Amino acid sequence: MHRLCSLAALLLALGLLGPTTADAQTNVQLGPRLGIPVGDVSDAGGDLFLGADARIETQALPVVINPSFDFYFMDDLRAGGRSIGQSLFTIDVNALYEFGVDNQAFTPYAGGGLGITRYSIDADFRNSNTSDTDLGLNIVGGARFPLGSVQPFAQLNAAFGGDWDRLGITGGVLFQL
Secondary structure, eight states: HHHHHHHHHHHHHHHHHSHHHGGGGGGEEEEEEEEEEEEEHHHTTTEEEEEEEEEEEEETEEEEEEEEEEEEOOOOETTTTTTEEEEEEEEEEEEEEEEEOOOOEEEEEEEEEEEEEEEEEGGGGGGGGEEEEEEEEEEEEEEEBBBTTTTEEEEEEEEEEEEOOEEEEEEEEEEEE
């Protein structure tokens, strides 16, 4: 699974930083995102997540490439009167199809892709650290609100597969690069 995470990180970096043959025709947006988890993550003590969202548009593709990263703020676990730290982060890469709605208020989209979920437990008093990495399928639906070079967005995203089914309500702001 470590190789899978490394490969996903490499592909994400190449997609964001690599040169393109049609730089004048490529549109890149990047910005922060904040969300509320529902389901498995919320049940495990996750109340909020913070991350980064990118949107890469090119005339060569009919979809928008959407890599993202989220870090979940998790409550500590209690065992034998001691606190056990837990952490969860995700890396997602989705393809979003923007529907051709002719209005200036919002642009709806839907899509899907792959997601990597990494969960770790750190029990210092037992010198035992445990981690698990899962690969899952994502489904995303939402809308962008075009306001010039700044574009807020809101979406519902779900990931299925492995030990964690993730469902989240996400909002953020995209800035033109």
